[in-house]
Amino acid sequence: MRTHKCHGRVITALVGCTALVLSVTGTAAAQPAHRTATDRQVLPAKDGWAAYGSGTTGGAAADAAHVYTVSTWDQFKAALADGGSAPRIIRVKGTIDADGPGCDSFAVPGYDFAAYLKTYDPAVWGRGKNLDGEPDDSPEGLRRASEARQDASIKAYVPANTTIVGIGEDAGFKGASLQIKGVDNVIVRNLSFESPLDCFPQWDPTDTADGNWNSEYDSVDVYGGTHVWMDHNTFTDGDHPDSTLPSYYGRIYQQHDGEMDIVKGSDYVTASWNVFEDHDKTILIGNSDSAATAAVDRGHLKVTFHHNLFSNLVERAPRVRFGQVDSYDNHFVAGDGYGYSYGIGMESRLVAEHNAFTLPDGVEAGLILKKWKEAPLTADDNYVNGALTDLIAVHNAQVPGEILQSGAGWTPALRTRTDPAKAVPGIVDHRAGAGHLR
Numbered sequence: 001m002r003t004h005k006c007h008g009r010v011i012t013a014l015v016g017c018t019a020l021v022l023s024v025t026g027t028a029a030a031q032p033a034h035r036t037a038t039d040r041q042v043l044p045a046k047d048g049w050a051a052y053g054s055g056t057t058g059g060a061a062a063d064a065a066h067v068y069t070v071s072t073w074d075q076f077k078a079a080l081a082d083g084g085s086a087p088r089i090i091r092v093k094g095t096i097d098a099d100g101p102g103c104d105s106f107a108v109p110g111y112d113f114a115a116y117l118k119t120y121d122p123a124v125w126g127r128g129k130n131l132d133g134e135p136d137d138s139p140e141g142l143r144r145a146s147e148a149r150q151d152a153s154i155k156a157y158v159p160a161n162t163t164i165v166g167i168g169e170d171a172g173f174k175g176a177s178l179q180i181k182g183v184d185n186v187i188v189r190n191l192s193f194e195s196p197l198d199c200f201p202q203w204d205p206t207d208t209a210d211g212n213w214n215s216e217y218d219s220v221d222v223y224g225g226t227h228v229w230m231d232h233n234t235f236t237d238g239d240h241p242d243s244t245l246p247s248y249y250g251r252i253y254q255q256h257d258g259e260m261d262i263v264k265g266s267d268y269v270t271a272s273w274n275v276f277e278d279h280d281k282t283i284l285i286g287n288s289d290s291a292a293t294a295a296v297d298r299g300h301l302k303v304t305f306h307h308n309l310f311s312n313l314v315e316r317a318p319r320v321r322f323g324q325v326d327s328y329d330n331h332f333v334a335g336d337g338y339g340y341s342y343g344i345g346m347e348s349r350l351v352a353e354h355n356a357f358t359l360p361d362g363v364e365a366g367l368i369l370k371k372w373k374e375a376p377l378t379a380d381d382n383y384v385n386g387a388l389t390d391l392i393a394v395h396n397a398q399v400p401g402e403i404l405q406s407g408a409g410w411t412p413a414l415r416t417r418t419d420p421a422k423a424v425p426g427i428v429d430h431r432a433g434a435g436h437l438r
Contacts, residue, residue: 038190038437039067039089039165043229047416048270048304048326056227056270058163058187062087069167073098073176077156087161092171092191098154099175103199106150111142111200120203122249127205140202147200147216154196154217155179158186166190169435174238177217180225189231190437193219194238195279198255203248212251218258222266234275234433235259241278256280258316262303262323263287265296269303275433277311280337286321289346289373297322298347304414305330307424309432310341315370319343325350326412329419331428332368333358340370342377349408350377352391356424357384365389366398376405383421 043056050056059066066088068079079090116139118124120131134140154176158164160183166172172192180186198215205211219235222228237256246253259276261284262269276282286297301323310317312335318325320343332341332355342352357368365384368391369377379391392404419427 039091039163041189043187043270044416046414047229048272048306048414049268049302049324050227050229050270050304051414052227052268052302054185054227056185056187056229056268057161058185058229059087059089059161060163061161062089062163067091069093070096072096073100073156080156080159080162085160088159089163089165092164092166092173093168094170095172095174095192096176097174098156098177098196100153103150103197106146106153106199108142108145108149110137111146112139115139116143116203117248120205122205122211125205127209127211130204130206131202143200143202147198147202150199151216157181158188159183161185163187164189164191165437166192166434172234172434173219176219178220180220180222180228182224184226186225186227187229187231188220188233189229190233190434192234192236192434193259194236195219195240195256195259197240198257201253201255210251211249213248213254215254215257217256218261220260221258222260222262222269224264224266225269226267228266228269230260230269230271230274232273232432232434232437234435235277235279235282236275237278242280254280258282258284261285261287262301262318263297265300267300267302271303271305271308273307273428273432273436275309275311276313276317277309278313280314282310282313282316283318284316285318285323285325286345286348289321294322294346301325304412306415307419307428307432309333309428311335313338313341315339315341316343317341319345319370319372320348320350321345321373322347323349324410326414327351328353328355328412328415329421329424329428331356331358331425334360334363338363338367341368343370343372344375344377344404345372346375347373348375348377349410350375350379351408351410351412352377352379353381354418354421354424355382356421356428357382357389358425359385364394364398365391366395369395369404371395371399371402371404374405376407376409378406378408381421383424386422388421 196217
């Protein structure tokens with residue numbers, strides 16, 4: 001019988017402890033014999049880039065001792081840490097709050113936001129010098145120390161061979177940042193993610209001519225991860241949309257980063273049937289144009305997006321550098337402040353096909369694509385407000401000086417189904433997101 005050490009004492013898996021609730025039954029008995037339980041389902045063959053090579057099975061092979069049911073942040077972190085790299089299934093029940101008592105609990109002694117604002121006011125500090133060299137006892141130094149405390153608290157590192165799945169319609173995380181960092185074979189399904197709120201954004205006077213507030217923490221950060229399947233999840237800013245955030249120095253006090261970023265040589269990722277909504281900088285694939293980043297990312301960042309709903313976003317759905325990205329059968333619904341959907345960046349090779357776009361009056365179809373660097377793309381059979389639209393041609397006609405070239409140079413082969421673009425809104429809007437898996 002397997003044992004666990006809880007609060008300094010060793011107990012058996014049949015007893016459990018307050019920090020870790022273990023399921024010892026494996027697949028639920030109520031499941032019909034012919035149907036695999038949701039928590040043991042694997043990515044189907046040919047279902048996007050995550051099916052490439054060894055495929056993505058997550059923790060499907062977990063034995064009974066490595067199946068966990070959790071309902072608190074401490075329980076979740078304990079389940080991630082238990083059992084080394086053995087396959088595991090973590091079943092999330094209800095909404096787990098990673099923020100704990102809130103921002104004040106992360107602030108180190110002496111940190112004072114009013115003093116920070118006074119010290120780095122552009123009228124005093126200027127706009128040509130960043131804050132990198134500020135000593136530890138300065139307002140910036142105390143901000144860094146406070147940020148480190150929040151970082152350690154709200155980040156959770158996902159091991160290889162793991163399935164994390166929500167149980168029921170209301171499972172998810174609030175204020176958490178899942179780190180899929182340097183590991184292979186991870187499945188995350190049926191969860192709602194309310195974006196973490198950075199309690200200590202940094203002022204950078206050199207970011208644009210006017211300066212900017214820069215924040216940390218993505219809801220999900222795939223950092224050097226491989227074979228990752230993100231399915232039927234919902235990503236949102238929840239109770240803290242950007243419209244509720246204050247402004248300082250004439251710039252929004254930005255406390256959000258991305259909803260899901262895929263960076264640092266990550267590879268073989270499939271994002272299917274998710275909802276990404278109410279956010280600014282949504283998904284970043286490849287985080288820099290630099291030579292050092294190119295050396296890591298070139299030839300990697302192979303990602304598939306299909307049957308996702310992108311609703312009321314400003315930009316980055318996704319923004320792509322270097323990646324070989326297949327995006328098909330997604331529905332994009334533009335709202336207030338819409339900037340663009342696809343960002344065409346350094347050496348990207350995007351194929352965007354069979355997608356549907358719903359734009360409000362006054363938003364032109366030419367904005368759907370945004371050119372950052374010269375990189376040809378394929379964009380066929382896409383519909384805008386119900387009409388077949390050549391996204392490249394309309395962009396080139398409506399956005400002077402940003403001419404895009406057609407032809408990504410590759411043809412996706414890893415697709416299990418392709419729905420007609422005109423049917424996508426009716427299919428995706430009713431089936432994407434958390435709470436739809438049983």
